[in-house]
Amino acid sequence: MVAWTLQPLGDAYAQGRGKISLIRDAEIEALLRQYAAPIYKAAGLRRGALDILIVNDQQFNAFVSGRTLFINTGALLEAETPNEIIGVIAHEVGHIKGGHQQRLEDQLRSAKVIAGFATLLGAGVIAAGAISGNRQVSGAGSGIILGGPSIAVRGLLSYQRGEESAADRAALKYLSKSGQSARGLLTTFSRFAESLSLQGGRINPYMQSHPMPRDRIEALKVAVRKSKFADRKDKPSLQVRHDLARAKIAAYLGGRRYLNSLIRDKNFSPLAKRYGEAIGLHLFGSPRAAIPKINALIKSRPRNAYFWEMKGEILLRSGKPAAAVKPFQRAVKLDGGRSGFLRVQLGHALLRSKGKNNVKAAIVQLRQGLAKDPSLIVGHRYLAQAYQKSGNTPLALLASAEEKFWSGNIKNAKNFANRAQQKLKRGSPGWLRAQDIITFKK
Numbered sequence: 001m002v003a004w005t006l007q008p009l010g011d012a013y014a015q016g017r018g019k020i021s022l023i024r025d026a027e028i029e030a031l032l033r034q035y036a037a038p039i040y041k042a043a044g045l046r047r048g049a050l051d052i053l054i055v056n057d058q059q060f061n062a063f064v065s066g067r068t069l070f071i072n073t074g075a076l077l078e079a080e081t082p083n084e085i086i087g088v089i090a091h092e093v094g095h096i097k098g099g100h101q102q103r104l105e106d107q108l109r110s111a112k113v114i115a116g117f118a119t120l121l122g123a124g125v126i127a128a129g130a131i132s133g134n135r136q137v138s139g140a141g142s143g144i145i146l147g148g149p150s151i152a153v154r155g156l157l158s159y160q161r162g163e164e165s166a167a168d169r170a171a172l173k174y175l176s177k178s179g180q181s182a183r184g185l186l187t188t189f190s191r192f193a194e195s196l197s198l199q200g201g202r203i204n205p206y207m208q209s210h211p212m213p214r215d216r217i218e219a220l221k222v223a224v225r226k227s228k229f230a231d232r233k234d235k236p237s238l239q240v241r242h243d244l245a246r247a248k249i250a251a252y253l254g255g256r257r258y259l260n261s262l263i264r265d266k267n268f269s270p271l272a273k274r275y276g277e278a279i280g281l282h283l284f285g286s287p288r289a290a291i292p293k294i295n296a297l298i299k300s301r302p303r304n305a306y307f308w309e310m311k312g313e314i315l316l317r318s319g320k321p322a323a324a325v326k327p328f329q330r331a332v333k334l335d336g337g338r339s340g341f342l343r344v345q346l347g348h349a350l351l352r353s354k355g356k357n358n359v360k361a362a363i364v365q366l367r368q369g370l371a372k373d374p375s376l377i378v379g380h381r382y383l384a385q386a387y388q389k390s391g392n393t394p395l396a397l398l399a400s401a402e403e404k405f406w407s408g409n410i411k412n413a414k415n416f417a418n419r420a421q422q423k424l425k426r427g428s429p430g431w432l433r434a435q436d437i438i439t440f441k442k
């Protein structure tokens with residue numbers, strides 16, 4: 001799991017009180033894509049129609065912006081079942097299909113709070129809620145790289161009541177079409193309506209952007225009662241993956257106390273409990289004790305790519321990069337090459353291992369990972385280091401230009417791209433890419 005820094009862009013950032021950092025994690029992203037897939041299908045959207053990004057914030061929130069669906073870690077922690085998150089996704093997709101986004105975007109534009117990196121993500125990033133003072137990941141352990149792309153949202157925006165009811169109706173339709181219960185949606189919204197609208201003295205952002213009057217809850221209750229899928233449960237295998245993701249988030253972001261209280265819950269999957277304990281040992285000071293635990297997990301589920309990934313992560317962070325290579329290779333293979341992030345981690349382990357061939361191999365993996373997912377800023381940083389190590393200064397400069405570019409630091413990116421271009425062969429792929437960055441306009 002990694003959270004990273006994007007250079008703030010524009011005034012909104014400079015003055016921004018609220019910041020959001022994003023989490024990248026192959027396991028959780030794959031799970032969320034799986035949650036969303038049947039909803040997209042029911043809504044007539046193509047598979048993967050929306051990018052999904054995980055926001056490092058302990059409060060419950062989910063919102064759509066342009067082509068991106070944002071889900072807070074807090075939402076995942078609070079949701080006891082996949083169905084609760086799937087319901088929220090269905091509701092958000094309802095907003096998209098209803099065209100409710102446009103009004104919010106107009107509102108935001110006039111409020112001049114659009115985040116600069118929106119254009120970089122090609123997404124038009126907008127937070128439909130006032131988000132402030134969220135907790136950062138500091139102190140959560142060495143496994144996390146700090147920072148975050150910052151979206152400063154100063155205005156308070158909300159959907160209109162009519163839009164909320166329309167999104168609910170759409171959500172009910174998608175859930176029913178995909179044979180899923182709407183009980184999770186009801187559970188989540190009831191929770192908001194009843195008690196948790198205030199968390200730690202702050203009004204929950206989801207509550208603010210989604211007015212939730214009683215009649216809406218009542219309408220949902222009636223719909224759930226009538227639905228033939230009301231009592232349909234999530235597949236047990238999906239529930240286990242949900243618990244594994246929650247255990248990981250709790251360990252990385254919730255701290256030791258939070259993790260312990262979560263995994264003590266009787267309903268929590270035993271596998272996820274062991275996973276949480278292993279990650280906890282790794283993060284809270286005893287990587288050596290974590291290794292046998294993660295080995296035991298791998299033994300019980302040898303085809304789980306993320307157990308291998310975690311083993312690689314533990315070894316890499318405890319100063320054993322060469323030993324981390326094999327586990328990451330297994331993770332990449334089991335994942336079927338879907339996640340660029342896993343390849344970047346493999347490339348990182350190779351880069352830190354001694355030996356000239358390892359640097360070459362690192363470059364191959366990093367390039368493949370970045371081709372899949374160019375927004376992986378850390379990947380560009382490692383690639384720059386790998387090229388530097390292998391004596392290829394022009395491409396090292398270009399990789400640094402990419403790192404700055406995807407961090408939103410365009411001025412510096414152009415600087416590096418210029419320096420790279422002077423050393424690159426005119427018309428070569430690297431030269432052309434440098435040209436793209438040099439001529440990039442926000």
Ligand SMILES: [Zn+2]
Binds near residue numbers: 095159163164167209
């Ligand atoms: Zn809504």
